[in-house]
Amino acid sequence: MSDRPLRLVLCWHMHQPEYRDTQTGEFKLPWTYLHVIKDYVDMVAHLEAVPSAKAVVNFAPILLEQIEDYSNQVNSFLHDRIAIKDPLLSALADPSVSADPERRLKLLHDCRKANRERQIDRYPVFRKLTEMAEWIQTHQDAINYINSQFIADIIVWYHLAWMGETVKLTDSRVQRLIEKGSGYSLHDRIEILEIIRDLLSKVLYRYKSLARKGRIELSVTPYAHPIMPLMLDMRSAKEAMSDIQLPALEEYPGGAERVHWHLAKGVQTFKHFFGFEPKGCWPSEGSVSEATLKVLTDFGFKWAASGGNVLRNSLNAVDMTARTSIHHPFRLESADINCFFRDDGLSDLIGFEYSKWHADDAVADLIQHLENIANFSTEESVVSIIMDGENAWEYFPDNGYHFLSALYQRLAEHPRIELTTFSECLEQNIAAVMLPKLVSGSWVYGTFSTWIGDADKNCGWDMLGDVKKAFDKVVSSGALTEHDLALAEKQLAVCEGSDWFWWFGDYNPGEAVSDFEQQYRLNLTNLYRLLGEEPPTYLALSFTQGSGAPAMGGAMRRGNAIY
Known part of the structure; x- marks a missing residue:
């Protein structure tokens, strides 16, 4: 037993892909602002409430830009009545709540996209409105007989259900609107927009303030969240899965240059919002390879992190498993950067199991594991709990309020557990274990199977390869102005994001697959048009459908494939 307290790093990764149609500026999906008002504000409030608590919070740069855009749009509407380019959010301010029947059906459909048990059924009025909306969806002619008040009330309740628990407990405006229950006026709907404006405009400053005080560490991912190892060398997928089927593309053209672009743009964007350069990088999806760690070293990052199975695969490759604990920083012999590895078991307990437990029992169980x-x-030793910072909480009662409150308080008070950050561990000179070899992989199963290898995922890569070749051809011709080149580079980055490939495949839910593959085809189409090229005809056709029912709707994965 060591005399020192056990160091524990809680690392929350905040990430949403680019949901805008970059040609029109319209948000095609609302998840960025909904997660702001529910999850990002709740997490920072929990950290603010326990001064001795610490954590690492990682932001994807493309998420930061979308938060800023939403904040500016809502402000512009409230001050100058400039239209908001998000159909669901703008519906709050529509005086007639849309008289168009198709638009009304779409609103009723969208206002049911919430956790049924925790967000909808929690409120009897919202549950009743949802049941009526479901009936209307199966009897669509009835939409002509539905009045505007019904539509207004379900839109209001949808946004109230998505409000963070800390907001519901502290904002008298939200409390009044919940208490009112029905008959919401245009004034009520504008008031919700004002609440959302306040949350959007302050959330990033609140994280920045905690970072300045040394109470949290902020870190970054590459700009648009690409899988860097696959861009550097697609064959690296074979290191953990020798029989994986690669796309016809085989190699992503100019991948190393694009990785450098994403990292440089990511650091630049991070610095724009927070005023300093990050010391650490959570590589998109914890995806690492030896080449990736070398690039991160060149960029000056002091630490990176990945999944526990990546470490296990790497230790197995050099016969070090029997004598090496995962609870240390590691350093690859060929790269001067420390790498921390996720405790998959503890992280997945939070993500998949503790939502079913009483909060006190769940926290006690986690602490028991840490004490062991x-x-x-x-x-x-350093235990790294690394997980999605936004998607787990809707499965907990009250958005995880009781669990997170007890978690931070009990950990901060525990005499044998020290909440810390990755950078603080390095500043305290905790010895790193030298790692002779790193087997490429991600935090999901220790492989890249979530993003490549499936026929539909490979098709997506081949489409990306086609547009990258068109991009390279047009750029080399000198046909683009400096301004147009910058737009095309950014649009290419959006296409290179990991999220599209995450959702491709029939094991995912049909509606989510459809949403993301449509957005992907739109992104590729927009890039061809920016290049002055005619988009291929295949971009007009859907290429992947889903019919699965994975745990947590597919938005999260376990670190281990078999339990």
């Missing part, structure tokens, strides 16, 4: 690790540690 401390009991068997003979040297300074």
Whole structure:
């Protein structure tokens, strides 16, 4: 048993892909602002409430830009009545709540996209409105007999259900609107927009303020969240899965240059919002390879992190598993950067199991696991709990309020557990274990199977390869102005994001697959048009459908494939 407290790093990754049609500026999906008002404000409020708590919070740069855009749009509407380019959010301010029957059906459909047990059924009025909306969806002619008040009330309730628990407990405006229950006026709907404006405009400053005080560490991912190892060398997917089927593309053209672009743009964007350069990088999806760590070293990052199975695969490759704990920083012999590895078991308990437990029991169980690790540690250890910072909480009662409150408070007070950050661990000179070899992989299963290998995912890569070749041809011709080149580079980055490939495949839910593959085809089409090229005809056709029912709707994965 070590004399030092067990160091624990809680790392929350905040990430949404680019949901805008970059040609029109319209948000095609509302998840960025909904997660702001529910999850990002709740997480920072929990951290603010326990001064001795610490955590690492990672932001995808393309998410930061969308938060800023939403904040500016809502402000512009409230001050100058400039239209908001998000159909669901703008519906709050529509005086007639849209008289168009198709638009009304779409609103009723969209206002049911919430956790049924935790967000809808929690409120009897919202549950009743939802049941009526479901009936209307199966009897669509009835939409002509539905009045505007019904539409207004379900839109209001949808946004109230998505409000963070800390907002519901502290904002008297939200409390009044919940208490009112029905008959919401245009004034009420404008008031919700004002609440959303306040949350959007302050949320990033609140994180920045905690970082300045040393209470959290902020870190970054590459700009649009690409899978860097696959861009650097697509064959790296074979290191953890030798039989994986690669796309016909085989190699992403100019991948190293694009990785450098994403990292440089990501750091630039991060610095724009927070005023300093990050010390650490959570590579998109914890995806790492030896080449990736070398690039991160060149960019000056002091730490990176990945999944526990990446470490296990790497230790197995050099016969170090039997004598090496995962609870340390590691350093690849060929790259001067420390790498921390996720404790998949503990992280997945939070993500998939504790939502079914009483909050006090769940926190006690987690602490028991940590105490067991401390009991068997003979040297300074660092446990890394790394997980999605936004999608788990809707499965908990009250958006995880009771669990997170108890978690931070009990950990901060625990005599044998020290909440810390990755950078603080390095500043305290915790010895890194040298790693002779790194087997490429991600935090999901230790492989890249979530993003490549499936026929539909490979098709997506081949489409991306086609547009990249068109991009390279047009750029080399010198046909683009400096301004148009910058737009095309950014649009290419959006196409290179990991999220599109995450959702391709029939094991995912049909509606989510449809939403993301449509957005992907739109992104590729927009890039061809920016290049002055005619989009291929295949972009007019859907190429992947889903019919699965994965846990948590497919928005999260377990670190291990088999439990």
